[in-house]
Structures are given as C-alpha cells and as structure tokens.
Amino acid sequence: xxxxxxxxxxxxxxxxxxxxxxxxxxxxxxxxxxxxxxxxxxxxxxxxxxxxxxxxxxxxxxxxxxxxxxxxxxxxxxxxxxxxxxxxxxxxxxxxxxxxxxxxxxxxxxxxxxxxxxxxxxxxxxxxxxxxxxxxxxxxxxxxxxxxxxxxxxxxxxx
Amino acid sequence: xxxxxxxxxxxxxxxxxxxxxxxxxxxxxxxxxxxxxxxxxxxxxxxxxxxxxxxxxxxxxxxxxxxxxxxxxxxxxxxxxxxxxxxxxxxxxxxxxxxxxxxxxxxxxxxxxxxxxxxxxxxxxxxxxxxxxxxx
Numbered sequence: 001x002x003x004x005x006x007x008x009x010x011x012x013x014x015x016x017x018x019x020x021x022x023x024x025x026x027x028x029x030x031x032x033x034x035x036x037x038x039x040x041x042x043x044x045x046x047x048x049x050x051x052x053x054x055x056x057x058x059x060x061x062x063x064x065x066x067x068x069x070x071x072x073x074x075x076x077x078x079x080x081x082x083x084x085x086x087x088x089x090x091x092x093x094x095x096x097x098x099x100x101x102x103x104x105x106x107x108x109x110x111x112x113x114x115x116x117x118x119x120x121x122x123x124x125x126x127x128x129x130x131x132x133x134x135x136x137x138x139x140x141x142x143x144x145x146x147x148x149x150x151x152x153x154x155x156x157x158x159x
Numbered sequence: 160x161x162x163x164x165x166x167x168x169x170x171x172x173x174x175x176x177x178x179x180x181x182x183x184x185x186x187x188x189x190x191x192x193x194x195x196x197x198x199x200x201x202x203x204x205x206x207x208x209x210x211x212x213x214x215x216x217x218x219x220x221x222x223x224x225x226x227x228x229x230x231x232x233x234x235x236x237x238x239x240x241x242x243x244x245x246x247x248x249x250x251x252x253x254x255x256x257x258x259x260x261x262x263x264x265x266x267x268x269x270x271x272x273x274x275x276x277x278x279x280x281x282x283x284x285x286x287x288x289x290x291x292x293x294x295x
Contacts (some may be wrong), residue, residue: 118285155252
C-alpha cells in the first residue's frame with residue numbers, strides 16, 4: 001500500500017492552504033468596505049482599488065493559496081486536501097469568537113466540531129494513495145507524456 | 160410580507176436543484192482535472208528545487224488537464240453568479256460547498272483512482288455536514 005508521509009514543509013503548505021482563503025477574503029472585504037461605493041458608471045475605480053494595501057494583501061494571499069493548493073495536489077490526494085481546505089472555516093469561526101468576540105450559535109460550534117473530527121480522520125491516514133503509474137493507467141494516454149516532461153522526482157529518488 | 164415576496168422570487172425546486180447541480184458538477188470537474196494535472200507532474204517543490212520556478216510554471220501552464228481545470232472552475236464561478244442572481248447566498252453557498260465535497264470524493268475515487276477507504280468517506284461526510292452547519 002502506498003504510504004507517503006509528509007515532511008514539515010508539506011505540512012506548512014497544507015496549513016497555508018487552510019488559512020489563506022479566509023484571510024484573503026477577509027482582507028478583500030475589509031479593503032472594499034473602506035472604499036467609497038463604486039458604481040457601474042465608473043468601473044475603472046476598481047483598478048485603483050487593487051493598489052490599496054488591504055486589497056493588495058488579499059490578492060497576494062489568494063495567489064499564494066492557488067500556488068500552494070497546486071503544490072499540495074502534486075504530492076497529496078484530492079480527498080486528503082479537501083478537508084484541509086474546509087479547516088479554514090474553523091479558523092475563521094474561532095477568530096471571530098475569540099478575537100472579535102462574535103456570538104457563535106450552537107449550530108456553528110457543531111459545524112466546527114464536525115469539520116475538526118473529519119480532518120483528524122483524514123490526517124491520520126496516508127496523504128497519497130495514487131502512485132503516478134496507477135494514475136496514468138487510470139486516465140489513459142497523455143499523462144505519461146506530461147510526467148516525462150519534467151520527470152517525477154519522487155519516483156526518480158526511489159530508483 | 161417580505162417573506163412572501165422572497166418566497167415568490169425563489170425559483171422552483173427543480174430549477175434550484177439544477178442551478179446547484181451545475182455549480183457542484185463544474186467545481187468537481189475542475190478540481191479533479193487540476194488534481195490529475197498536478198499528480199502527473201510529481202512534487203512541484205522538488206521540481207522547483209532542481210529546475211527553478213520557470214520550469215514549474217511552464218510545466219503547469221502547458222498541461223491540457225490544468226487548462227481544462229481552469230475552464231471548469233471558471234464555469235463553476237459563473238454558475239455560482241447565475242445561481243446567486245436567483246437564490247439566496249445562505250442556500251446556495253452551503254449547499255454547493257458541502258455537496259461538492261461529496262461529488263469530488265466520488266470523482267476522485269472513480270477518475271483519479273484514489274483509495275477512498277472508510278476513514279476518508281467518514282471524513283468527507285462529517286466535513287460536508289460541518290460546512291453546512293457552519294454556513295448557517
């Protein structure tokens with residue numbers, strides 16, 4: 001059974017995947033609410049908004065999310081990363097409660113508990129269950145060529 | 160009065176189901192295509208170390224599956240905008256987010272041949288219900 005353990009760097013990338021979306025969305029929301037209302041008659045004011053600090057930070061975080069999400073997909077299963085992404089919602093709820101002192105309903109606390117338990121379930125198992133060879137076979141021709149473009153470092157090291 | 164007018168504005172069950180299904184199917188297709196593209200390349204971190212960031216970007220952008228993933232994610236985004244034009248965010252957001260988790264798990268098992276054991280199924284269902292609760 002393929003059993004790929006993650007390194008500290010890979011755990012850091014997963015953590016960034018979890019927190020970057022809620023942090024990025026919050027930065028964008030904070031930046032946009034501070035701006036005066038933008039009307040459809042002057043859409044170019046949106047371009048100016050990109051260069052304000054909060055919105056620039058939000059965009060940087062979301063670009064960082066996409067890069068780290070793609071990196072994570074290159075060494076972990078989709079079914080391993082998806083729950084990790086959902087963990088970001090838990091961080092938001094905890095921040096909202098303990099930092100912003102917002103009221104969290106019991107239903108939301110239930111949501112927090114269920115997501116945390118779900119992530120714990122997945123995190124306990126292997127990160128990657130599909131060796132590149134199996135995937136190429138599963139998806140038919142084409143993938144082998146993609147892989148050969150740059151080679152698969154994990155496989156190369158095994159050899 | 161507001162509730163009545165809101166209810167009148169909401170589309171029929173079939174229409175609403177179709178709109179949410181469109182988001183769920185396109186999001187899952189995008190995620191699976193992107194995962195297939197990335198899995199085929201191997202550890203991007205290692206590639207960056209050996210060949211530099213330019214090689215990583217070139218490899219990612221030149222992958223047809225990655226571009227297909229981008230197209231489906233764009234379709235998912237526009238399906239979401241369309242649905243938000245007809246329905247409340249409080250319904251569309253949690254329903255789409257949690258159902259996508261389940262359909263992507265099924266798609267990952269079928270198309271990516273991931274080993275979705277009992278532990279991963281339990282996790283997918285728990286997170287799915289959790290996301291729904293959290294969004295309410």
